[in-house]
Amino acid sequence: MAEQPQLSPEQLKALQERIKQMSPEELKEFQKKQCVFCQIVAGKVQSKKIYDDDKVLAILDINPANPGHVLLVTKEHYAIMPQIPDDEVAHVFMAAKSLSNSMLKSIDAQGTNIIVANGIAAGQRAQHFMVHIIPRKENDGINFVLPQKEMPQNEIEAVGNKLIAALVGAAEEEKPVIPAKIPEPKREEPKKESKKSEAETKQETRSSINLDDISKMLGVK
Amino acid sequence: MAIKPNCIVCGIIENKIPSKKVYEDDLVLAVLDVNGANAGHCFVMPKNHYSILEQVPDIEIGRLFQASNKISSAIFESLGAQGTNIFVTNGVPAGQTVAHFTINVIPRKENDGINLQWQPKQMSEEEMSTVELKLKEQTKNIGYFEKEEKKPRIHAPKQVVLSEEEEEYFTKQMRRLP
Numbered sequence A: 001m002a003e004q005p006q007l008s009p010e011q012l013k014a015l016q017e018r019i020k021q022m023s024p025e026e027l028k029e030f031q032k033k034q035c036v037f038c039q040i041v042a043g044k045v046q047s048k049k050i051y052d053d054d055k056v057l058a059i060l061d062i063n064p065a066n067p068g069h070v071l072l073v074t075k076e077h078y079a080i081m082p083q084i085p086d087d088e089v090a091h092v093f094m095a096a097k098s099l100s101n102s103m104l105k106s107i108d109a110q111g112t113n114i115i116v117a118n119g120i121a122a123g124q125r126a127q128h129f130m131v132h133i134i135p136r137k138e139n140d141g142i143n144f145v146l147p148q149k150e151m152p153q154n155e156i157e158a159v160g161n162k163l164i165a166a167l168v169g170a171a172e173e174e175k176p177v178i179p180a181k182i183p184e185p186k187r188e189e190p191k192k193e194s195k196k197s198e199a200e201t202k203q204e205t206r207s208s209i210n211l212d213d214i215s216k217m218l219g220v221k
Numbered sequence B: 001m002a003i004k005p006n007c008i009v010c011g012i013i014e015n016k017i018p019s020k021k022v023y024e025d026d027l028v029l030a031v032l033d034v035n036g037a038n039a040g041h042c043f044v045m046p047k048n049h050y051s052i053l054e055q056v057p058d059i060e061i062g063r064l065f066q067a068s069n070k071i072s073s074a075i076f077e078s079l080g081a082q083g084t085n086i087f088v089t090n091g092v093p094a095g096q097t098v099a100h101f102t103i104n105v106i107p108r109k110e111n112d113g114i115n116l117q118w119q120p121k122q123m124s125e126e127e128m129s130t131v132e133l134k135l136k137e138q139t140k141n142i143g144y145f146e147k148e149e150k151k152p153r154i155h156a157p158k159q160v161v162l163s164e165e166e167e168e169y170f171t172k173q174m175r176r177l178p
Helices: A009-021 A024-034 A036-041 A086-106 A153-173 A191-206 A209-216 B008-013 B058-079 B125-139 B164-176
Strands: A049-052 A056-060 A070-074 A111-118 A130-136 B021-024 B028-032 B042-046 B083-090 B103-108
Touching: A024 A036, A036 A056, A036 A070, A049 A086, A049 B125, A056 A086, A056 B125, A070 A086, A086 A111, A086 A130, A086 B058, A086 B125, A153 B021, A153 B028, A153 B058, B008 B028, B008 B042, B021 B058, B028 B058, B042 B058, B058 B083, B058 B103
Parallel strands: none
Antiparallel strands: A049 A056, A056 A070, A070 A130, A111 A130, A111 B083, B021 B028, B028 B042, B042 B103, B083 B103
């Protein structure tokens, strides 16, 4: 990505003043001009487009982890995922699923990783929300490290309760509430039904050879 | 619910394996990872058994990632995280270890020992174009996503009981209005 030009302290101050005085519409325009991905969406910066609809654009990453590494971006400018409205979140990841499926079918991927980074500490580099979809093969040299930390039970309880409080609070603020979690005792499902729906699921996926192969590797019949 | 016997995640969903649940609805369950990469690391999973992403129906995909996003926001808000990752391993070569589709939502702090970075691979213009064409050939077929019908949710109006004093105050306020 292009280096940001260095600003002198005076210039920076002047810029900050200018931004403060902008109307929300002007600010949006300004953000778009500054953001490479908004430029790509607008077609002002070249890219290799893979998929495109009214809400999202998928392009090839120019610094790919593997050949076929796709960046899926929202056409609207959002810096991080928590800013995105619910129905757009759903749309983005339905597209991500279809793109992942395309990788399995067209470029012999044996698996995919989907990665979103919110914040610099999480590895985010651009000011525009994006989903990385990375096709994977065995021994492809990619090694994501998730350390396993032992957590005492009381800490798990405490952290969990903090999260629950925040989630319930968020649900109360919204109007169309997703029911705040109520861990109620599970109802017994008749076994017959579960078997049937399992068979249905299988039938749905049988058409695709690739998917079956991939789930077989996980030890699923 | 399509439950798979011997699946550890289905065991959690059926309450046969104890877990700390943080979110639950008719299709989605989220629990804390007991051996998380960081405190607050959550697993978000469909209650129906699917082994990989491509088997999960669109509507459930939408709900799963909406829940993940809400949990990510809650992590920022309540755990003081500097960042979050949404991370999916889809298929064994991608690092998937359990045969039940799962989304990782991971709180991040600087230098926390987690590495989700990669070394960019060098590709010629020609190689890039070949991949582009192959993928485009497939993505032509994308276009229709299932949408969840929005059911009207009925909310009982909040009962507000006013004390006499308050009632008088509100009446006065109303009189002031032109």
